[in-house]
Amino acid sequence: MLNLNLEELQQHPTPFYVYDLNLLRQTLQAARQEADKYDFHVHYALKANANTPVLDEMRQNGFGADCVSGNEIRAAIENGFASKEVVFAGVGKSDEEINYALEQDIFCFNCESSHELEVLNELAAKKGKVARIALRINPNVNANTHKYITTGLEENKFGINAWELEHVLAQLQTLSSIELIGIHFHIGSQITDLSVFKNLCTRVNEFQEWFLAHNIQLQHINVGGGLGVDYYHPEQQLIPDFEAYFGLFNQFLEIRPGQEVHFELGRALVAQSGTLISKVLYIKNGQNTNFAILDAGMTELIRPALYQSYHKIENLTSTAAEVRYDVVGPICESSDCFGKAVLLPETNRGDLIAIRTAGAYGEVMASGYNLRNRVKAVYLH
Ligand SMILES: *Cc1c(COP(=O)(O)O)cnc(C)c1O
Numbered sequence: 525m526l527n528l529n530l531e532e533l534q535q536h537p538t539p540f541y542v543y544d545l546n547l548l549r550q551t552l553q554a555a556r557q558e559a560d561k562y563d564f565h566v567h568y569a570l571k572a573n574a575n576t577p578v579l580d581e582m583r584q585n586g587f588g589a590d591c592v593s594g595n596e597i598r599a600a601i602e603n604g605f606a607s608k609e610v611v612f613a614g615v616g617k618s619d620e621e622i623n624y625a626l627e628q629d630i631f632c633f634n635c636e637s638s639h640e641l642e643v644l645n646e647l648a649a650k651k652g653k654v655a656r657i658a659l660r661i662n663p664n665v666n667a668n669t670h671k672y673i674t675t676g677l678e679e680n681k682f683g684i685n686a687w688e689l690e691h692v693l694a695q696l697q698t699l700s701s702i703e704l705i706g707i708h709f710h711i712g713s714q715i716t717d718l719s720v721f722k723n724l725c726t727r728v729n730e731f732q733e734w735f736l737a738h739n740i741q742l743q744h745i746n747v748g749g750g751l752g753v754d755y756y757h758p759e760q761q762l763i764p765d766f767e768a769y770f771g772l773f774n775q776f777l778e779i780r781p782g783q784e785v786h787f788e789l790g791r792a793l794v795a796q797s798g799t800l801i802s803k804v805l806y807i808k809n810g811q812n813t814n815f816a817i818l819d820a821g822m823t824e825l826i827r828p829a830l831y832q833s834y835h836k837i838e839n840l841t842s843t844a845a846e847v848r849y850d851v852v853g854p855i856c857e858s859s860d861c862f863g864k865a866v867l868l869p870e871t872n873r874g875d876l877i878a879i880r881t882a883g884a885y886g887e888v889m890a891s892g893y894n895l896r897n898r899v900k901a902v903y904l905h
Pocket residue numbers: 569571572590592613614710712713714748749750751788789790791792
């Protein structure tokens with residue numbers, strides 16, 4: 525059960541995020557246990573949630589850090605992650621970010637283009653360093669998820685396409701400040717159809733064959749993240765099925781002797797532990813709809829507006845008979861809506877509303893649009 529202790533919640537001014545650190549810990553332990561069965565390395569994708577107490581739990585449970593910006597690398601290192609546990613991906617790494625990562629001597633740059641390799645080589649040479657890299661390959665595997673969080677199709681901006689690899693290998697021969705140590709894939713997010721990962725394994729095996737045929741032994745394979753969570757029935761699956769997920773990779777990935785397998789999970793590790801708590805400001809009766817107007821909006825949680833994503837909405841304080849509401853925020857945008865025709869107990873001004881499964885890609889995407897205050901966080905231990 526998720527801990528949403530009403531007495532505790534009522535003590536804080538709304539809106540705020542509440543994190544159940546016990547559930548987070550249980551989730552991390554479950555993931556750890558399943559990954560350990562096969563000696564898989566798991567990096568936590570900081571972009572899902574980079575709050576210090578969350579990062580502390582990740583580090584204490586033995587996860588590395590997957591970063592997509594220089595500031596994420598800094599946050600990881602300042603929160604005690606060893607630089608040898610940091611990987612750095614992103615299609616647009618700036619010179620400043622690359623230099624910082626080189627100075628920190630991170631484990632691996634996941635490189636996304638031939639042009640980036642050239643720049644990284646130049647910057648590493650200037651520092652007299654050799655940058656360890658993995659090639660992020662675009663495997664052209666469809667993640668069957670929302671188009672904005674699909675990243676592994678040739679039409680997406682991410683990674684190096686298969687037809688470019690021959691050229692990239694030739695290029696690498698000429699770049700003396702770069703050492704190729706692995707290949708990297710990340711095909712998208714909120715993937716709930718596990719057969720997608722099976723397709724990924726097949727493609728990865730093919731790429732491995734290709735590298736072997738070119739006399740290249742890869743020290744590590746990084747298959748990225750993307751495991752989804754159940755936004756519709758959070759109580760039924762508070763902890764994702766890590767057994768099936770890691771088991772599938774163990775079954776279908778052809779792992780060579782001595783080779784390390786790396787994962788980068790974000791959402792699956794933190795989503796269910798976080799909830800956005802908001803208060804009802806007004807009830808407004810429209811022509812065909814009733815609106816419940818909250819004091820939280822797309823500035824606190826943008827996922828519904830950005831990806832049409834579903835979040836379960838609960839009224840924590842009313843037990844009256846159920847009525848349908850469009851649950852909306854105060855922001856001057858019609859997309860500022862958390863859910864349409866949501867069945868809720870009859871709702872009144874002052875009721876506390878919980879928007880569930882908001883621990884990942886929630887607080888980190890908060891904005892100051894409309895000059896809103898920065899949303900706060902509360903932790904339940
Ligand atoms: C966002 C991201 C992840 C994490 O994705 P989730 O869906 O949250 O697991 C992993 N790797 C890379 C490169 C990413 O950009």
